[in-house]
Amino acid sequence: MRDVSVVGIGQTKVKEHWDKSLRELATEAILGAMKDAHVDHADALYVGNMLSGELAGQENLGALIADEVGLRGIEALKVEAACGGGGAALRVGYLAVASGQFDVVIVAGAEKLTETSNCLTTASLAMAADGDYEAIHGISFVALNALLMKRYMHEYDLVPEDFAAFTVNSHANAVNNPYAMFRSAITVEQYKKARDISDPISVMDSAPICDGAAALVLMPTSRLNGNGARAIKVAASASGTDSLGLQDRRDPLWLSAVEISSQKAYAQAGIAPKDVDLFEVHDAFSIMSVMSLEAAGFAERGRGALLAREGQIGIQGKLPLSTMGGLKARGHPVGATGVYQAVEAVTQLRGEAGKNQVPDARVAMTQSLGGVAANAVTHIFVN
Amino acid sequence: MRDVSVVGIGQTKVKEHWDKSLRELATEAILGAMKDAHVDHADALYVGNMLSGELAGQENLGALIADEVGLRGIEALKVEAACGGGGAALRVGYLAVASGQFDVVIVAGAEKLTETSNCLTTASLAMAADGDYEAIHGISFVALNALLMKRYMHEYDLVPEDFAAFTVNSHANAVNNPYAMFRSAITVEQYKKARDISDPISVMDSAPICDGAAALVLMPTSRLNGNGARAIKVAASASGTDSLGLQDRRDPLWLSAVEISSQKAYAQAGIAPKDVDLFEVHDAFSIMSVMSLEAAGFAERGRGALLAREGQIGIQGKLPLSTMGGLKARGHPVGATGVYQAVEAVTQLRGEAGKNQVPDARVAMTQSLGGVAANAVTHIFVN
Numbered sequence: 194m195r196d197v198s199v200v201g202i203g204q205t206k207v208k209e210h211w212d213k214s215l216r217e218l219a220t221e222a223i224l225g226a227m228k229d230a231h232v233d234h235a236d237a238l239y240v241g242n243m244l245s246g247e248l249a250g251q252e253n254l255g256a257l258i259a260d261e262v263g264l265r266g267i268e269a270l271k272v273e274a275a276c277g278g279g280g281a282a283l284r285v286g287y288l289a290v291a292s293g294q295f296d297v298v299i300v301a302g303a304e305k306l307t308e309t310s311n312c313l314t315t316a317s318l319a320m321a322a323d324g325d326y327e328a329i330h331g332i333s334f335v336a337l338n339a340l341l342m343k344r345y346m347h348e349y350d351l352v353p354e355d356f357a358a359f360t361v362n363s364h365a366n367a368v369n370n371p372y373a374m375f376r377s378a379i380t381v382e383q384y385k386k387a388r389d390i391s392d393p394i395s396v397m398d399s400a401p402i403c404d405g406a407a408a409l410v411l412m413p414t415s416r417l418n419g420n421g422a423r424a425i426k427v428a429a430s431a432s433g434t435d436s437l438g439l440q441d442r443r444d445p446l447w448l449s450a451v452e453i454s455s456q457k458a459y460a461q462a463g464i465a466p467k468d469v470d471l472f473e474v475h476d477a478f479s480i481m482s483v484m485s486l487e488a489a490g491f492a493e494r495g496r497g498a499l500l501a502r503e504g505q506i507g508i509q510g511k512l513p514l515s516t517m518g519g520l521k522a523r524g525h526p527v528g529a530t531g532v533y534q535a536v537e538a539v540t541q542l543r544g545e546a547g548k549n550q551v552p553d554a555r556v557a558m559t560q561s562l563g564g565v566a567a568n569a570v571t572h573i574f575v576n
Numbered sequence: 577m578r579d580v581s582v583v584g585i586g587q588t589k590v591k592e593h594w595d596k597s598l599r600e601l602a603t604e605a606i607l608g609a610m611k612d613a614h615v616d617h618a619d620a621l622y623v624g625n626m627l628s629g630e631l632a633g634q635e636n637l638g639a640l641i642a643d644e645v646g647l648r649g650i651e652a653l654k655v656e657a658a659c660g661g662g663g664a665a666l667r668v669g670y671l672a673v674a675s676g677q678f679d680v681v682i683v684a685g686a687e688k689l690t691e692t693s694n695c696l697t698t699a700s701l702a703m704a705a706d707g708d709y710e711a712i713h714g715i716s717f718v719a720l721n722a723l724l725m726k727r728y729m730h731e732y733d734l735v736p737e738d739f740a741a742f743t744v745n746s747h748a749n750a751v752n753n754p755y756a757m758f759r760s761a762i763t764v765e766q767y768k769k770a771r772d773i774s775d776p777i778s779v780m781d782s783a784p785i786c787d788g789a790a791a792l793v794l795m796p797t798s799r800l801n802g803n804g805a806r807a808i809k810v811a812a813s814a815s816g817t818d819s820l821g822l823q824d825r826r827d828p829l830w831l832s833a834v835e836i837s838s839q840k841a842y843a844q845a846g847i848a849p850k851d852v853d854l855f856e857v858h859d860a861f862s863i864m865s866v867m868s869l870e871a872a873g874f875a876e877r878g879r880g881a882l883l884a885r886e887g888q889i890g891i892q893g894k895l896p897l898s899t900m901g902g903l904k905a906r907g908h909p910v911g912a913t914g915v916y917q918a919v920e921a922v923t924q925l926r927g928e929a930g931k932n933q934v935p936d937a938r939v940a941m942t943q944s945l946g947g948v949a950a951n952a953v954t955h956i957f958v959n
Contacts, residue, residue, distance in 0.1 A: 251707035292675030
């Protein structure tokens, strides 16, 4: 397989984009990435998206967006893995370049969750869970995560405040990210006072409903010409799965898909967790950050929350997390999020993260989850 | 890139499966393909599907189905390209094997269109078209094809009966296919008397709303062991796109995406249209068969319908079409159809097509379209 590099990145601001359609958001991100990469053509486009059918009555996004950005004719497909669709689209784009099939590939993630009522969006997000055994009983996606968080706190004797540092960190990092939705720092006191969504998950434990698009241009590392200096290598691309339904898991407090995809990725990149300089974790809910840190090998079982309490997750810490605000504060346009994470990893490895620059960042890991980590797609980038 | 072969096939009967869920249909097809391939494991699963979210409230089908068939943990993603999702999933599965990433890959297509009212299904199928410029005006997907057919008949001075032979052929071939939905031959007289759906398209020009699942097992050709004798090589895998909206096309009577993907496929396989022994065409509507034959290089422009009139499309003809019944008579569970086509091509090249066996079949072509050929995915198989 050929080595693959990211040669261009683009993104829109994450917010409630009442004035822009999904195709406009995707176009803005893709044209930005193409300009950044100094390319005016591509061989293929892979789009990550979860809910354009349910919320906007639009499928076939691959062909739609390829045409919209002026690339009518090229291969263009949509890849879906619920909230992990962005990572999944990158995975397919990676295969298309690594295989030798294509030399210039665009990966985009685009999602517009505010197209309709929040109520319908919440119902649609539950399609990431098991429809026949979970959603049919009326449980929402946040409620499934709340069940996990409650059990986790019980099992390891924690209180909600033990999760506060993740949210405080994400918000602090978002302040300096012009593309982030919530550019406001918060305190532990504010975290503690936050309104519950689904006990014990409060608005401060949960990523917002929002819109956005992000894009990458991939090329074979061996064919980099002028843009080689800013190219960042994809050192690993891997994914794994678990049951959709929590009730089907032997051990609901362990994210097997995260473990599988992380271990595959470490093996491919030839690194260990200790070599990772920053981790764009899927912090859709605080509990997902904590459990991901454990399953990905950064913390012992039951001790993921301690990492944050010990101050290791800040920009200057041992393992900087969510360096541009993460899902919680940059925002979580679900099928786009995995691509945002990659854009941010590349920004860090290029040394272009401004006030949020992780010192001497050389190895960045991103992880995009679908469902309650029923899908986990992991990428490792190296400069 | 490595050569890729199909080593196993599986399929469910196509019909209104009121008693089986989508996951059950997919499981039946996949376990059938694994048994046929003599494998009890796979490295990855790619699922083609269009409307499970809209009609059954279920996304994240990759992980769901991987778990259901006993392969929890493996990479599993959904690929969507409207009605061309089956072909698109095969395209991604092909890349995963050709790249060297995986040695055993399952490609499945699964769709359940009768999960809800036909009215909602019809509305959902319009999501294959341009939502903001076509569907929003209330036009259905069949109506878009009707516009094309009307214009085509006007331009080339044809009458509806000129399309009859395609439907007669598909129904004749379905009689001998135990998996087909309509196992009844029809006459030109019956075609002429059929009820209109959207003038000039009658029920006899249109594929039915139905359910089904099909699956393939792919392996690198170089690693075939015991099952090499029945393995069929994928000689080409290619796709192309066009605008979603018909109003955006310079020439609405020419399927550019079909031309692009066919030409790429011929080049990869090193063949010309005359070398194709059978063609599983995307006959969702008669007009799509006719226009596909032209854009794929089998007929001159405006003369696609003549092929059928001259009797060349039968099993013993020069270019056998829809040899197991096609979308019209085998049935068209949209996101599964592209995989059914591949299963049928492999059946023919193995010499296992029974009464429908194309004599000395060596080269088979399949083409899976999304939208009004906004997406076209072409595969060529060689034994």
